[in-house]
Amino acid sequence: MRRVTTRATPPSPIGESVPRRDGIAKVTGAARFTSDLSVPGMAWAKILRSPYPHARISSIDTAAALALPGVIAAVSAADLADVELYYGHALADHPLIAHGVVRYGGEPVVGIVAEDPATAEEALALVSVEYDPLPVVTTVEAALAPGAPILHEREAEQRPQRGFEEAIERDHPNVCSSSTQRWGDIDAAFAGADLVVEGDFRYPISYAYAMEPYTAIAHWSDGGLTVWSSCQHPFMVRDDLARCFHLPLSAVRVIVPYVGGGYGSKSYTKIEPLTAALALRADRPVKLALSIEESILTTRGDGAVVHIASAFDGDGRLRGRRAEILLNTGAYAENSPLVGRKAANRICGPYRIPAVDVTCRAIYTNTSPASSFRGFGAPQGIFAGESQMDEAAERLGIDPLEIRRRNVVRPGEALWSKARGMDADLDADLLLAADALAWDTPARPGRGRAICISASDAGSEPVTTSLLRVHADGSVTVTVGSTEIGQGSSTVLAQIAAAEMDLPLDRVHLLQSDTTAASYDRSTGASRTTTLVGLAIQAAARDARSQLLEWARDALAGGGTVEPAKGGVLVAGVHHDWGAIVRAWFAGAGGEVVGRGYLRRAGSMTAMPPFWEIGCVGAEVSVDEETGQIRVERLVTVGDVGCAINPQLVESQDVGAAIMGLGIALSEELVYTPEGSLLNGNLVEYRVPRASDIPPFTAILAERGDGVGVYGAKGGGEGALNPVAAAVANAVRRATGIRLHEAPFTPERVWRALRERDPGREGDG
Amino acid sequence: MIPPFALARPASVSEAIATFADAGQDAAWYAGGTELLQVMKMGLARFGTLIDLKGLPELRGIAVDASGALVIGGAVTHREIERSSIVGRELPGLVGLEAHVANVRVRNQGTIGGNLCFAEPHSDPATFLLACDAHVELWGAGGARELPIDGFFLEPFVTARTPDEILLAIVIPKAAAGEGRAYEKAKFRERPAVSVAVRLRVAGDAIVEAVVAVGSMTDIPVRVPEAGTALAGAPADPSALGAPLAAGAEAMAELDAVGDLDGSADFKRHLAGVLLRSATRAALSEAIARA
Structure with missing residues (x-):
């Protein structure tokens, strides 16, 4: 890791790579994940899934399953008349269990609750379901073709938590949502261009593999519902549960224990309504723990077909960009309307473009539902856009680094009207990546290099709260609603609280992700936690300190003057720590002060997005022209994070994101047949990178203090994924002369492109 | 999840064959389980009894016989072959092959006999042994027999072995001069x-x-x-x-x-x-x- 720092020096322990707080528990196996938990009286659920990708359910017979000793309940949609079946924070189109129709292979049809998991599994085979198969569409082209089968006949309710302001536009029954991004005179921009590059790019349906599959426990008691779940956004899940079961928000408690990775796959609601419905009918606490194979069927990333054209002046300056993005969104909306919104924004890149005309439509198909995936609409478009930057550079005879330097927006410059000005120095980031790749020296024969860059409107909505309680011994408990999903938030947020309260780190503890006991946070996604929750903690700390000053004046200084001092106050030259102030004010040994922190769309959070997340990646590759295998010889990331609260954690995030991007660039793709069968819904055949696949790596952190967050911080953790596919494709172009248009760049796709380059070429003997 | 099954751990091949005869069609040989347990988990096969062959002395060990042929026991793991100095000397290509079978967890658990009997069309050892003119020694209710490996594989996941037969060993002829x-x-x-x-x-x-x-x-x-x-x-x-x-x-x-x-x-x-x-x-x- 290399750090390039121009920011002011923050207080300790900010900027220090303190060990992660959950590290020892996780590596020793002491950490308890949802699947490790049990509730007295708990029963186990298993799910019968549809073998058909699209069918009407003509009958369900559970009598034989119910007759099996140990089976407690067999539940289908018909048993849930008192439950609002359809959920979805954007479009409420997703029944928690199939309702008359199945729309993808693997959709839950019947839930069995039994005394133990083996009995529940055995009972699945005793359920008889009859289906009338319906025509199937698995590609966006097929779903929009004349006469295509319609997936959703019923108009779904639009929900307020979709993450953007405008209503969802739908211009075809199989269009889940449509988003546009337009400015400038696009026709004039193209008409006056010296060069127009145009092409089609395809980005795969992918799976955001997390080691922990989806798991939930639901327990109805005292007129309310408690759910333990491996979810990223407990408050969003709470909202959906309250709506499905007609409960006030205060009657639903969602608790998130340790989580084994998310990457977006655990954002928003997944199996929690189904688990709660099964617990309701079984009248028992119920655990539903999916396998990885079932998790793959639960959500995945949006595939994309991108048609894009970019217009340039002769000196390489962008004049305009047109794009049409079609997302393969699968059977239900999940979070794809927002992914589509973001894809339309992010395909513009971090560039100054006078005219833009982008449409992104999310398309329903009979495949598993797509939702958030780290990078979130960015990599789909960045692959296309950044490929075109290199193509234009080549055709105009300009260095690929130079064409980017000519086009990136400058610090403070807005990418589009009303957007927050760029809070990053993109030109400097490009130069850091170039330096790490030794850009000025020629690559070795057979190798190619590339540098790609992206900017994502990140941070989601600035809605978060924090309570910071200073106890009678001066130690601090901070409550936040954001989830530790492995990214290190439990460490970073404690560092922020310790710094703000002038306390050693071991005097600060965190309570996270419990909708009843912890305070509200909209979501754990969009790389927002360090920035937004950090600001809420800072506000809570300031509120606590201001109360403590007042209390010190009142209880220690007899209304006289007190001087703020490190970790407390000075009264007549004597230091009193926070605990002494609390004890004095309560006139006893106990008590505490409660500081409140609120973050909303006001003040520094008025302009959207809350911050820009930068992805800047360099790659050097070679290609085995006989087998078509790409070898990444070096990968470089520049993490433009303003201030790395914990540099080692930032580095881990950048390396992890880039390797995840490399997985999609090289191997990851869920393959569906036209008939709707998923051919590789398991980790043997869906190839996720291994430790041994990690190439030589240079991680650079650029810390210029230019973020809106505490100490100039801003979000990271996703950006490094976004440009990887483009960087690999552009480097392959420079190594071999082939231009790749479809990710992943499998050996066969590379081989076919090489054959097109050299018609008639055969073995060299 | 894997449906419940009984695990038998016989001490000798003859005891194993008797156990199989008692269990009938409901039994399967278990020689490492890297494939078998997967297909059982996926619900593609179900057996009431698994008969563990890993501890049988007759299926263990790597040796050179009187003719100079390399003899590898059916329950020898990929990892053991990869690390064997005898194989390294007699058939270095097999060491290189075994070092790259699947991943180290599979190599540590999976056996050569299990691999050949499962007859997955993508088997590494099967292809190499086919070129090497190996043969397999089988032992079942009807006694012992030897089969050339060319002809052992009939179709994907199907071999000439009868269900009651155990693959005792693989025999690879000594390399001729040159x-x-x-x-x-x-x-x-x-x-x-x-x-x-x-x-x-x-x-x-x-x-x-x-x-x-x-x-x-x-x-x-x-x-x-x-x-x-x-x-x-x-x-x-x-x-x-x-x-x-x-x-x-x-x-x-x-x-x-x-x-x-x-x-x-x-x-x-x-x-x-x-x-x-x-x-x-x-x-x-x-x-x-x-x-």
């Missing part, structure tokens, strides 16, 4: 995309005999006699193999290749030609060293 045996594969996931094994013998300045086998390309690993014929008679000089290798590659391209997630039939035929070149060169280099 003989080299090599295995090369293209691997993009856990299993090979295509693999090619070559056994050839050099006498004087020429290759006098060659056997070529290809795996992961057709329904079962197969020998490609035309490719062997193309190499036989060629000069024992790696720089002078252009025409014979091109003819061999053409023979590979005639095979009835099956496309899968690793690539189309066309691509596999191309890879087979590429791998034939590298495997032939590796076998030739070993052959010259042994000449």
Whole structure:
């Protein structure tokens, strides 16, 4: 890791790579994940899934399953008349269990609750379901073709938590949502261009593999519902549960224990309504723990077909960009309307473009539902856009680094009207990546290099709260609603609280992700936690300190003057720590002060997005022209994070994101047949990178203090994924002369492109 | 999840065979479980009793017999073969092969006998042993018998072994003077995309005999006699193999290749030609060293 720092020096322990707080528990196996938990009286659920990708359910017979000793309940949609079946924070189109129709292979049809998991599994085979198969569409082209089968006949309710302001536009029954991004005179921009590059790019349906599959426990008691779940956004899940079961928000408690990775796959609601419905009918606490194979069927990333054209002046300056993005969104909306919104924004890149005309439509198909995936609409478009930057550079005879330097927006410059000005120095980031790749020296024969860059409107909505309680011994408990999903938030947020309260780190503890006991946070996604929750903690700390000053004046200084001092106050030259102030004010040994922190769309959070997340990646590759295998010889990331609260954690995030991007660039793709069968819904055949696949790596952190967050911080953790596919494709172009248009760049796709380059070429003997 | 089953742990082969006879059709041999337990988890197979062969002394061990042949027990793991100095001396190509089977967890658990009996069309050892002219020793209710490995694989996941038979050992003939045996594969996931094994013998300045086998390309690993014929008679000089290798590659391209997630039939035929070149060169280099 290399750090390039121009920011002011923050207080300790900010900027220090303190060990992660959950590290020892996780590596020793002491950490308890949802699947490790049990509730007295708990029963186990298993799910019968549809073998058909699209069918009407003509009958369900559970009598034989119910007759099996140990089976407690067999539940289908018909048993849930008192439950609002359809959920979805954007479009409420997703029944928690199939309702008359199945729309993808693997959709839950019947839930069995039994005394133990083996009995529940055995009972699945005793359920008889009859289906009338319906025509199937698995590609966006097929779903929009004349006469295509319609997936959703019923108009779904639009929900307020979709993450953007405008209503969802739908211009075809199989269009889940449509988003546009337009400015400038696009026709004039193209008409006056010296060069127009145009092409089609395809980005795969992918799976955001997390080691922990989806798991939930639901327990109805005292007129309310408690759910333990491996979810990223407990408050969003709470909202959906309250709506499905007609409960006030205060009657639903969602608790998130340790989580084994998310990457977006655990954002928003997944199996929690189904688990709660099964617990309701079984009248028992119920655990539903999916396998990885079932998790793959639960959500995945949006595939994309991108048609894009970019217009340039002769000196390489962008004049305009047109794009049409079609997302393969699968059977239900999940979070794809927002992914589509973001894809339309992010395909513009971090560039100054006078005219833009982008449409992104999310398309329903009979495949598993797509939702958030780290990078979130960015990599789909960045692959296309950044490929075109290199193509234009080549055709105009300009260095690929130079064409980017000519086009990136400058610090403070807005990418589009009303957007927050760029809070990053993109030109400097490009130069850091170039330096790490030794850009000025020629690559070795057979190798190619590339540098790609992206900017994502990140941070989601600035809605978060924090309570910071200073106890009678001066130690601090901070409550936040954001989830530790492995990214290190439990460490970073404690560092922020310790710094703000002038306390050693071991005097600060965190309570996270419990909708009843912890305070509200909209979501754990969009790389927002360090920035937004950090600001809420800072506000809570300031509120606590201001109360403590007042209390010190009142209880220690007899209304006289007190001087703020490190970790407390000075009264007549004597230091009193926070605990002494609390004890004095309560006139006893106990008590505490409660500081409140609120973050909303006001003040520094008025302009959207809350911050820009930068992805800047360099790659050097070679290609085995006989087998078509790409070898990444070096990968470089520049993490433009303003201030790395914990540099080692930032580095881990950048390396992890880039390797995840490399997985999609090289191997990851869920393959569906036209008939709707998923051919590789398991980790043997869906190839996720291994430790041994990690190439030589240079991680650079650029810390210029230019973020809106505490100490100039801003979000990271996703950006490094976004440009990887483009960087690999552009480097392959420079190594071999082939231009790749479809990710992943499998050996066969590379081989076919090489054959097109050299018609008639055969073995060299 | 795996449906409940009984686990029997016999102390000898005869006890194992008796246990199998008692359990009837409901039993399966369990020799490592890296494939068996997966298919049971997936619900593709269900057995009431698994008979654990891993501890049977008759299936353990790696040795050289009186004829000089290499004998590998059916329950020897991939990892044990990979680390065996005997195999390293007698059949170095197998050590290299085993070092790259799947991943280290599979190698540590999976056995060579289990691998061959499961007859997954992408098996690494199956292809190599086919070129090496190995045979397998079986022992079942009807007694012991030996089968050449060419003919052991009948179709994907089906072998000539009867359900009651245990694969006791694999026997690989000693390399003749001037003989080299090599295995090369293209691997993009856990299993090979295509693999090619070559056994050839050099006498004087020429290759006098060659056997070529290809795996992961057709329904079962197969020998490609035309490719062997193309190499036989060629000069024992790696720089002078252009025409014979091109003819061999053409023979590979005639095979009835099956496309899968690793690539189309066309691509596999191309890879087979590429791998034939590298495997032939590796076998030739070993052959010259042994000449």
